[in-house]
Amino acid sequence: QVQLQESGPGLVKPSETLSLTCTVSGGSFTNYYWSWIRQPPGKGLEWIGYIYYSGGTNYNPSLKSRVTISVDTSKSQFSLNLTSVTAADTAVYYCARGHYFYDSGTYYYWGQGILVTVSA
C-alpha cells in the first residue's frame, strides 16, 4: 500500500522560506508524478505543482515565482520550498500521487497533511 508522509516545521516566520518533505513508502517512486496541494484553514484546495520522478516540474502560475519542488529518488522523497511566505500561505499542505503512472492531475494517494502556520 502506497503511503505518503509530510514532514517539516509547523511554524514559519513571515518573509522566510517554508520547506516540507514528502516521504513515500510501499510502492514505486519511479514513473510517477508527485504533487503538492494546500488548503488554508476553512477554505478550498489549491494546487501548488508537481514534479515527475525524473525531475520535470510544473507549477501553479500564481505561485511560480516563489515555488521550487525537488526530488530525491534515492530516498523516495520529494520536497517543497516556498519563499517569502506571508500569513496567506498558512495552510494544511498535502503531498499526493495518482493511481496510474500517467496521472499528473488525478490524486488517489494523499498524505495526512501538515499544518504550516506563518506567524512571527
Added chain:
Amino acid sequence: DIQMTQSPSSLSASVGDSVTISCQASQDISTSLNWYQQKAGKAPKLLIYGASYLVTGVPSRFSGSGSGTDFSFTINSLQPEDIATYYCQQYDNLPPVTFGGGTKVEIK
C-alpha cells in the same frame, strides 16, 4: 486558468435522499474532471475520475456525469457517513489544476 464553479456551496438533506451537486467549467474540459470527498480533518478521497468512472471500492450510490463544461455528482440514498465536503477538480488544461469551491453536505 480554468475556473470551476460548484453549486450549491452547502446543502442539507435527509438520510435516504438523493442529492446532486453541480460543477461548471469556464471552458470545455471534455471529461477531465474528478470528484473528491473530504471529511473533517482528513485528506480528500478520490471518488470519481474522468467525470463518470467510480473508483474501485467506492459505494455505487456515488455517481458522476457530464462533459464539456457542465458536470454533476449524485449521491443516491444519502447515508450518515456521507457527511463531508465534496470538491470537483479539472485536469484538462494544466497548469494549473483547479478545484471547485466545495459543497458541504449535512444531514437534516
